[in-house]
Structure formats: C-alpha cells, structure tokens
Amino acid sequence: MRVRRLPGRPRPVDPGVHRLLPLVAHGRARHQPARRHGFWRAGGGHRRGGDPRGGDGRDHGTARPAARSGRARGRPRRGAPGPRASRRLGPGGTAALRGALHGRPHGRGHPRRVRGAGVRAVAIANPRAGLAAQRAIRAVETAKPGRWPELKLWTTSGPGQARELARTAVEEGFEVVLAVGGDGTANEVAGGLLGSQVALGVVPAGSGNGLARTLRIPLDAGRALRELASAVTRRMDVGRINGRPFLNVGGAGFDAAVGQAFHARALLGGRRGVMNYARIAFAMSWTYRCGGFTLEAGKHRFEGGAWLVAFVNGRQYGGAAVIAPGARLDDGLLEVVVIEQATPFEIMAAAPRLYLGGLERFRRYRRLPASQAVLSGPEPFPHHLDGEPGGPATRLEVSIEPKALNVLVPRPTAEDPLGPFGSA
Numbered sequence: 117m118r119v120r121r122l123p124g125r126p127r128p129v130d131p132g133v134h135r136l137l138p139l140v141a142h143g144r145a146r147h148q149p150a151r152r153h154g155f156w157r158a159g160g161g162h163r164r165g166g167d168p169r170g171g172d173g174r175d176h177g178t179a180r181p182a183a184r185s186g187r188a189r190g191r192p193r194r195g196a197p198g199p200r201a202s203r204r205l206g207p208g209g210t211a212a213l214r215g216a217l218h219g220r221p222h223g224r225g226h227p228r229r230v231r232g233a234g235v236r237a238v239a240i241a242n243p244r245a246g247l248a249a250q251r252a253i254r255a256v257e258t259a260k261p262g263r264w265p266e267l268k269l270w271t272t273s274g275p276g277q278a279r280e281l282a283r284t285a286v287e288e289g290f291e292v293v294l295a296v297g298g299d300g301t302a303n304e305v306a307g308g309l310l311g312s313q314v315a316l317g318v319v320p321a322g323s324g325n326g327l328a329r330t331l332r333i334p335l336d337a338g339r340a341l342r343e344l345a346s347a348v349t350r351r352m353d354v355g356r357i358n359g360r361p362f363l364n365v366g367g368a369g370f371d372a373a374v375g376q377a378f379h380a381r382a383l384l385g386g387r388r389g390v391m392n393y394a395r396i397a398f399a400m401s402w403t404y405r406c407g408g409f410t411l412e413a414g415k416h417r418f419e420g421g422a423w424l425v426a427f428v429n430g431r432q433y434g435g436a437a438v439i440a441p442g443a444r445l446d447d448g449l450l451e452v453v454v455i456e457q458a459t460p461f462e463i464m465a466a467a468p469r470l471y472l473g474g475l476e477r478f479r480r481y482r483r484l485p486a487s488q489a490v491l492s493g494p495e496p497f498p499h500h501l502d503g504e505p506g507g508p509a510t511r512l513e514v515s516i517e518p519k520a521l522n523v524l525v526p527r528p529t530a531e532d533p534l535g536p537f538g539s540a
Contacts, residue, residue, distance in 0.1 A: 234265035236290045239319065240281050240305055241271045242297035252296045252321035252337035263345040267294075272301075282308025290314060292524065294344070296337070298322015299364055299434060303502040306521055307361055310354065317344045317524040323378075323390055324434015324503060327364040330445070330536050332529040343526050350530055350537050351519035352445040355429045357512050362501040363521070365433055368491060368512060369424030370404050370455075372498040376505045390435040401464065406457040407497050413452040414486030421457030423480075425491055427514050428453055431536060434503070437470040440483065445536045448518040452489055454482040489514040 239256045243249055256269050272278045278295070282305045285293045294317040295305035302318050309316055319340045320328035334340045355362045374397045381396070406421040428440040428451040440451040455463075458480045469475040476483065489512075496508035529535050 235292055236266050237264060237292035237294060237317075238268045238270060238285050238290050239294040239296050240278050240285075240301070241269060241321075242278065242301040243271050246321070246323065248337075249297055249321040252319055255337035255341060256294070256296060256319070259341050263342060276304065278304035279308040282306075282314075284308075286312045286314050292317055294319050294341075296321055299324060299326050299502040300504045302327055303361065303363055303504065306354070306363055309522075310361065310520060313522055315349050315522040315524050317347070319344070322434075323393060324437075326432050326434035326503075327430055329432060329434065329436060330364065330430040331523070331525055332535070333526060344524050346527065347524040348527050348530050349522050350446065350525045352521050352523045352537075353429055353448060354517045354520040355427055355450055356515050356517065357427070357499065357501055357506065358509070360501055360506070361517075362427075362429070364430040364502050365426055365428050365439065366499070366501045366506075366514070367424055367426035368409070368493075368497050368499040368509075369407060369422060370400070371424045371426065371433065372500040372505070373404060374400055375500045375503050376498050379505055393435070402460050407493055407495070409497075410492050411452070411454065411484075411489065413484045413489035416452070416484040416486065418454055418482065418484070423455040423458060423463065424453075426453040427451075427489065429516070433470075438473070438475070439470065441473070441476065442534075443536070444538055446519060446538055448516060449485045449487055450489065450514065450516050452484040452486055452514075454484070456480040456482065487516050 241249060241253050241256065243253060253269070253271070256267065259267055270281050272281065278297075278301055282293050286309060292315050293305055293309060295302040296319040298320070299322060301322065302316070306316050318328045318331065318333055319337050320333060320335050321337060325335060328335065328340070334343055352363070355366060357366045374393070377396050377400065378393050381392070404423075406423055408420065409418070409422050409425055411418040411425060426439055428443055430445060431440055431443045432438040439453055443451045455478075458466075462480065466475065466478045466480070469478060475481055491512040491514065493510055496510050499506045499509055499512055525537065530537055
C-alpha cells in the first residue's frame with residue numbers, strides 16, 4: 117500500500133521578497149501591470165500592436181508621463197484624437213500639404229492625408245525685391261526640416277528668369293514651387309507652372325503683395341512658410357491680357373502710369389515699398405490726364421474718359437488697397453472696375469475708401485463682371501499685369517482661364533465662406 121504524503125502548510129512570504137520581486141501573481145496585492153508609454157510616435161512604424169520604437173512594449177527604464185488624477189487609466193480624453201488621427205501632422209509637418217497635393221483634381225473639399233516622405237519643393241526668390249526679399253531668403257535658408265524637409269532655393273538674376281526656373285522645376289518633378297517676392301515674381305513663376313499640376317505657394321516679399329493679402333498669407337516670411345506647410349490646394353482662375361497671364365490685377369490708366377514711374381525709379385536705384393508708391397501716386401494725381409477709352413465687357417459697354425480700367429481677379433492692388441471687395445478667385449469671372457473721369461479733389465477724397473471700405477459707393481465707381489473684355493483707345497496708353505509695366509498699347513484683349521493654376525491656400529482662407537474661394 118502506498119502512502120501519500122500530504123503537502124505541508126505554506127509558510128508566509130518573507131517581506132524582503134516583495135522588495136526583490138516587484139511583480140507577483142496578476143490581480144493580487146502589490147501587482148504592477150507592465151508599463152507602456154502613453155504617447156505613440158506620429159507616423160507609426162509598429163505592427164500588430166507592438167511598440168512604435170520596435171521593442172516589446174515594456175518599460176526599460178525610460179520616463180513616462182504621470183497619469184492625471186481623477187481620470188480612469190486608459191480612458192481617452194474628450195476630443196482627443198485616436199491612433200489614426202494622431203498620425204496626421206498639423207502645422208508642424210508636411211503630411212497635410214502632401215495630402216492636399218494628391219487630393220481631388222478640382223482642389224476642393226477636405227484633402228486626403230497621405231503618409232510618407234516630405235513634399236519636394238523649391239523656392240524661387242527675387243533678391244532685388246528689396247530688404248524684405250533678403251529677409252525672406254534667410255527665412256527659406258533656415259526653414260525647419262520638419263516642415264520643409266526637401267526645400268531647395270534658387271535665385272533669379274534678371275527679368276523673366278523666374279518663369280524659366282519654374283519650368284525647370286516642373287521638368288525635374290518638384291511638387292511645389294514657392295515664389296519668394298512680390299506680385300511680379302508670383303506672376304513670373306505662375307507663367308512657368310501653367311499647364312502642370314505643380315502648386316504655387318506665395319511667400320510675400322514685395323512692395324504690395326496683393327495676391328498674398330487676398331489669400332491671407334502672413335506677410336512675415338517665416339510665418340508664411342509655417343502656414344504654407346499645412347496649406348490646402350485650390351484651383352484659381354488666371355487672367356490674360358493680349359495673351360500674357362496675370363493672377364491678381366491687370367489694367368490701364370492711372371494705376372499703370374504710377375506703376376511705370378515706380379519701376380523706372382527703382383531701376384535708377386530708388387527705394388521700393390508701399391510708402392514710395394503712395395508718394396508717387398499722390399504727386400501724379402494732380403497732373404494726370406484721363407484718357408478716352410472704349411470698353412466692351414460681356415454685355416456691358418463703356419465709352420468716355422476714365423482714370424483707370426482695372427481687370428480684377430483677386431480683390432486688391434496690394435498694401436490693403438481693396439479695389440473689388442468680395443471678388444472670387446475661382447468663379448470664372450473678372451471684375452472689370454472703371455473709375456470714371458473725376459477731379460483730383462474727388463479722387464483724393466475717395467482714396468481712403470480703398471483702405472477703409474465703401475469704395476463701391478463712390479459715384480465714379482463702376483463694376484462690370486465679365487469673362488471677356490476688349491479695351492481700346494485712340495492713343496497708346498500704359499497698361500500693367502500684376503503691377504509690372506506692359507508697355508503702351510491701343511487695344512487690350514482680356515480673358516479668363518477658369519481654374520488654370522494650382523495654388524497653396526491657408527486652410528482658414530479656403531474654408532471661409534466670405535473668402536476668395538467659393539464653397540466646396
């Protein structure tokens with residue numbers, strides 16, 4: 117007969133053992149669950165629930181954030197993003213921008229978020245645009261790699277070169293081209309991007325920066341780069357005068373004459389800037405003589421003397437001088453603005469309305485929406501495209517190309533129902 121020995125009574129665990137073994141049977145006294153880090157690295161890199169750093173998910177001595185009191189462990193905060201949302205980079209990264217570039221073809225709606233490498237971008241800068249251009253170039257050179265990891269810088273050496281560099285960027289496969297300068301630089305760069313899907317971004321560094329102001333891009337170059345890193349893309353209309361493109365405003369008359377004098381002074385070494393432009397405009401307003409024009413804009417017709425005839429795609433000349441309040445960049449129409457012949461005193465009295473609002477109530481102001489227009493005069497008259505002199509002409513044929521250019525737009529601007537873009 118076999119005798120079965122009964123197990124002896126278990127002895128109590130020595131207290132010293134607890135100091136040596138921090139982990140005991142699950143659920144009993146002094147149990148400490150395996151530690152895991154509270155933050156997951158954006159962009160993932162882990163699979164099947166593993167640690168994003170590629171380890172086993174356990175704490176190996178690194179610090180972890182303390183849990184907040186009054187909240188159950190593992191319970192997410194109200195409004196906190198889940199694991200999928202946490203991978204979406206906001207203003208500090210390029211995922212939003214990359215998603216916008218590969219979003220819907222018409223550029224509207226919420227852009228897709230695409231994970232992957234940074235966007236290939238090049239900045240084309242005009243170093244002759246003034247002191248602001250030099251500061252903007254330094255901002256590009258010191259841009260944080262986290263926002264623009266593959267940003268290159270090309271500078272121009274003469275008129276027209278920005279257009280050629282933009283075409284080179286398209287051929288070399290860049291996805292974004294930043295125009296660092298004023299409206300003239302943006303005009304040239306856009307001329308090299310038309311017909312492609314490459315997006316134009318505007319880093320304002322000019323005198324007026326009319327397009328950048330319409331898009332509500334910060335005028336500080338560093339802030340503009342941060343804003344554009346998380347921008348969305350929209351398709352904008354592009355105007356043409358005698359076949360040459362313009363993005364913001366083109367026209368003839370007083371504004372063209374002032375622009376011509378402003379550029380001539382700059383070529384002689386004079387300083388640029390909004391204040392110098394305003395001084396020239398004030399001096400010329402007392403001696404300028406209105407020209408006689410014949411305008412046919414769609415079903416509208418005007419004939420007579422006028423201070424200026426402006427073909428407006430954006431909303432303002434620059435320097436916050438709004439010429440066409442409420443104009444849209446994607447409606448397939450130009451706002452043809454006519455300031456009829458008036459005395460210098462009337463013009464000077466109405467000038468503050470450009471900045472304070474109410475210009476449309478000026479009795480010499482006429483606004484004619486149209487997709488095509490023809491302006492002619494008995495004698496050659498000056499005209500401009502985005503502030504750049506176009507030379508004397510006796511006939512201007514004006515048209516609009518709907519949604520011809522991909523442009524980077526700050527998200528608040530794109531989503532504002534009163535902004536320069538129509539609803540998605």
